[in-house]
Amino acid sequence: MTQHRIPSSLLTDVPPLEVRTVTLAINVGDLAERTLHPLCDAMYQRVLARSQAFVAACGTVAADYGIPILQRRVYVTPLERIAEGFGPEDLVNIARTLDGAAANAHLDLIGGYFVRAAQAMSSTSRQMIAALPAILAQTDRVQTAVEAASRPAGVNLDVVELLGHKVKEAAAATADRSGIGAAYLGVLANVPPDGPPVAGSCPSDGWGELTVHVSVSAMGPIQQAVKQRLQDDPRASLATLSGDIKTAAFQATRIAEVIGRAIARQLGADFGRVDLSLAPTIRSGQTITELLQLLGVSKFGSPGTAAALLLVLSSVKAGGAFASADIASDVSILLPVLRDSGLVSATEAGSLAVEHLARLSAVGAQGLDLIPVPGDTTPATLSAVMADQLASAVVNGRMTVVRLVPVPGKSAGERVSFGRGLGDGVVLPLPSSDDAALIHRSGRIPPLG
Amino acid sequence: MAKKQYVMTVMAANRVGILAAMATALDELGGGFVDLSLAIMRDYFTIIMAVEFPADRHPDVIVDHLRAVGRPFGLEVMLKDPALEPPGEATAAGEDARDYLLRVQGQDRPGVLRRVSLRMAQEGIDIVDLYGARDDATGRFETCLALRVPVGVAVSRLQADLDQLFRNDGVEVAVVRNDVLKAISDPHPLTVSAGRGR
Numbered sequence: 122m123t124q125h126r127i128p129s130s131l132l133t134d135v136p137p138l139e140v141r142t143v144t145l146a147i148n149v150g151d152l153a154e155r156t157l158h159p160l161c162d163a164m165y166q167r168v169l170a171r172s173q174a175f176v177a178a179c180g181t182v183a184a185d186y187g188i189p190i191l192q193r194r195v196y197v198t199p200l201e202r203i204a205e206g207f208g209p210e211d212l213v214n215i216a217r218t219l220d221g222a223a224a225n226a227h228l229d230l231i232g233g234y235f236v237r238a239a240q241a242m243s244s245t246s247r248q249m250i251a252a253l254p255a256i257l258a259q260t261d262r263v264q265t266a267v268e269a270a271s272r273p274a275g276v277n278l279d280v281v282e283l284l285g286h287k288v289k290e291a292a293a294a295t296a297d298r299s300g301i302g303a304a305y306l307g308v309l310a311n312v313p314p315d316g317p318p319v320a321g322s323c324p325s326d327g328w329g330e331l332t333v334h335v336s337v338s339a340m341g342p343i344q345q346a347v348k349q350r351l352q353d354d355p356r357a358s359l360a361t362l363s364g365d366i367k368t369a370a371f372q373a374t375r376i377a378e379v380i381g382r383a384i385a386r387q388l389g390a391d392f393g394r395v396d397l398s399l400a401p402t403i404r405s406g407q408t409i410t411e412l413l414q415l416l417g418v419s420k421f422g423s424p425g426t427a428a429a430l431l432l433v434l435s436s437v438k439a440g441g442a443f444a445s446a447d448i449a450s451d452v453s454i455l456l457p458v459l460r461d462s463g464l465v466s467a468t469e470a471g472s473l474a475v476e477h478l479a480r481l482s483a484v485g486a487q488g489l490d491l492i493p494v495p496g497d498t499t500p501a502t503l504s505a506v507m508a509d510q511l512a513s514a515v516v517n518g519r520m521t522v523v524r525l526v527p528v529p530g531k532s533a534g535e536r537v538s539f540g541r542g543l544g545d546g547v548v549l550p551l552p553s554s555d556d557a558a559l560i561h562r563s564g565r566i567p568p569l570g
Numbered sequence: 571m572a573k574k575q576y577v578m579t580v581m582a583a584n585r586v587g588i589l590a591a592m593a594t595a596l597d598e599l600g601g602g603f604v605d606l607s608l609a610i611m612r613d614y615f616t617i618i619m620a621v622e623f624p625a626d627r628h629p630d631v632i633v634d635h636l637r638a639v640g641r642p643f644g645l646e647v648m649l650k651d652p653a654l655e656p657p658g659e660a661t662a663a664g665e666d667a668r669d670y671l672l673r674v675q676g677q678d679r680p681g682v683l684r685r686v687s688l689r690m691a692q693e694g695i696d697i698v699d700l701y702g703a704r705d706d707a708t709g710r711f712e713t714c715l716a717l718r719v720p721v722g723v724a725v726s727r728l729q730a731d732l733d734q735l736f737r738n739d740g741v742e743v744a745v746v747r748n749d750v751l752k753a754i755s756d757p758h759p760l761t762v763s764a765g766r767g768r
Contacts, residue, residue, distance in 0.1 A: 135673065135744050135746055135751075136754070138746070138750065183726055184724040184725060184726045184727065185668075185724070185725060185726075185747075186725065186726075186747050186750060187670075187725035187726045187728070187729045187745050187746070187747070188726075188750070189726070371754070372754035372755075375750075375753040375754045375760065376750060376753065376754060378753070378760060379749065379750055379753050379760070382760075443757070445760070446759065
C-alpha cells in the first residue's frame with residue numbers, strides 16, 4: 122500500500138522549534154553520611170554520574186530530533202535535611218561539591234541549596250543562610266534560594282531582614298565581578314510543590330529518584346505567529362491574536378513534552394512537569410518587549426503593559442494546558458532584567474523602573490528578578506523592597522522571586538556588565554527607606570485571613 | 571486463478587472520461603487497480619498505479635488493449651514488471667530508520683533540489699515522497715520531501731549543514747520529525763506509554 126506521507130499541515134509554517142530548559146531532579150536525600158568528606162564524595166559521585174548521563178541524553182535527543190535544548194540544569198533534593206548538623210564552613214564545601222560536579226558535567230546551573238523558612242527558621246536554616254555569601258563567592262553555577270513568605274504563613278520578616286544583609290554581603294564578596302554573587306540568591310514566596318523548578322527551588326517531596334522537567338520556549342513561536350497575523354491582517358482583533366498565541370503556546374508545549382519524555386525514557390527517569398512560564402531566551406530578539414511592541418505597547422513599562430501581559434499570560438496558559446496533562450501549576454511571565462536585552466533597553470529609555478516591575482506581579486510577572494541596584498543600597502532598604510514584593514505574593518498567592526543585585530561602587534544610571542549567562546544592564550534607582558524600623562522589628566507578618 | 575502485479579503509468583492531456591476508459595479496459599482484461607496515485611500537472615493527466623492481471627495475461631496484450639481503448643485520448647502507456655528489476659541497495663527500514671519531513675522553500679534557482687537530494691544520498695537517507703510547486707508570478711517555490719532517516723544520523727547537524735548550504739540563496743530549510751509534527755498539529759493527546767520514562 123502506498124502512503125502519502127506529506128501531511129498538509131507541513132505546507133503551512135512550522136514554528137521555530139526549541140526547548141528552553143531541561144532540568145533533571147536528582148534525589149540525594151538518602152545519602153546518610155554524617156561526616157563531611159564521605160558525604161561530599163558520595164554526593165559528587167552521584168550528581169556527576171547522573172548529570173553526565175543526562176547531558177549525554179540531552180545531546181542525543183536534540184541531535185536526533187533536530188531540536189536545540191538551550192539550557193541544561195540539575196536540581197538535587199533540598200539540602201536542608203542533609204545539611205543538619207553541619208556548620209557554615211561545611212555547607213560551603215557541600216555547595217562547592219555541587220558546583221564541581223556541575224562544571225565537570227557541563228551543566229548551566231545546579232540548584233537544591235534551598236531553605237524553606239516562611240514560617241520560622243530552624244537552626245539548620247540559620248546555618249544555611251549564614252553560609253550564603255561564602256557559597257555565592259566561591260561557586261559559579263550554584264543557584265541558591267530561600268522561601269521567606271507564603272500565602273498560608275505570611276511574611277517572615279526575621280528572614281527578610283537577614284537576607285537583606287546576605288544579599289549585600291554576597292555582592293561585596295564578589296565585588297570584583299560586579300557583585301554577581303547576589304544574582305544567584307533568590308528570595309522566594311509560594312514555592313509550589315509541583316514546580317516549576319525556578320530560581321533554585323525544585324519539586325522534591327513526593328517525587329521519585331530521578332525526574333525530568335522541561336520548560337517551554339514559547340517566545341519565538343508566539344512572536345512569529347503574531348507577526349504573521351499582523352502582516353496578513355493589521356487590524357486583527359484581540360480574540361484572533363489570543364488564538365494565535367494559544368496555538369503557538371500549544372505547539373511549544375508539545376515540543377517540550379516530546380523532548381522531555383524522550384530524555385526521561387533514555388535515562389529511565391520519571392517525566393515531571395512542563396513549565397509554561399514565558400521567559401526570554403539566549404536568542405536575540407526573543408524578548409517580551411518585542412512581543413508587546415507587536416501587540417501595540419511600544420515601550421515596555423508604559424501604560425498598557427499590564428493589560429498586554431494579561432492577554433499573553435492567559436492565552437499561553439490556555440494553549441499550554443490544552444497541550445499537556447502535566448503542566449506545572451504556576452505559570453508566570455519571567456522578567457529577569459539582566460537576562461533580557463529588551464528590558465534593559467526599556468530601563469535605559471526610562472520607561473521601566475523598579476516600581477513598574479513590582480506592579481506587574483499582579484498580572485503574572487514573577488517578581489523583581491535580576492535587577493541591578495545601586496551599590497550603596499542599605500541592607501534595610503533591600504529587605505524592605507523584598508518585604509513589599511513578598512507581601513503582594515501573600516495576597517495573590519503566586520510564585521514570586523526577588524533577586525536584587527546591589528552592584529558595588531555603582532550608582533543609579535551607570536552601566537554594568539556581567540559574564541556567566543547574565544548580560545549588561547543599567548543600575549536602576551531604588552527608592553531608599555530611611556526609616557528601617559519596620560524591618561528591624563522581629564517576627565512575622567501574619568497571612569491574610 | 572493466480573494473479574500477477576505490474577506497475578503502470580499512463581499520461582494524456584486531461585479530458586473527461588480518461589479514467590472511465592482505463593477502468594473499462596482493465597475490466598475487459600480481467601484485471602483491476604490495486605493502488606494508485608493521480609496528479610493533474612499543467613493540464614496533463616498522469617497516473618501511476620499498481621495493477622493486477624491473471625498470471626497468463628501477456629504484458630504486450632495489456633499495453634496494446636489499453637492503447638486501443640484509449641486511442642481517442644491519446645494515452646501513453648508504460649508497463650513494468652517489478653519482479654524483473656535487479657535488486658537495489660537495501661534501504662533502512664523498520665526500527666533502523668525514522669520518518670522526517672524536509673521542507674525547502676524560497677526563491678527558485680537552479681540546483682536546489684539537486685544539492686538537497688545529493689546531501690540525503692550521502693547520509694543514506696531514503697526519499698519516500700516528494701511534493702513541489704512554484705508560484706510563477708513570484709518565482710517562489712516550495713518542496714516537501716518525506717524522508718526515512720537511518721538511526722545514527724544526527725539530524726541537527728544535517729539541518730545545520732543545509733542551512734549553511736543555502737545561507738546566501740534566500741532558501742529556507744526545515745527538517746521536522748514526523749512525531750513532532752504530529753504532536754504540534756494534532757489536538758489529540760500525546761500517546762504516552764505507562765511506566766518509567768512515561
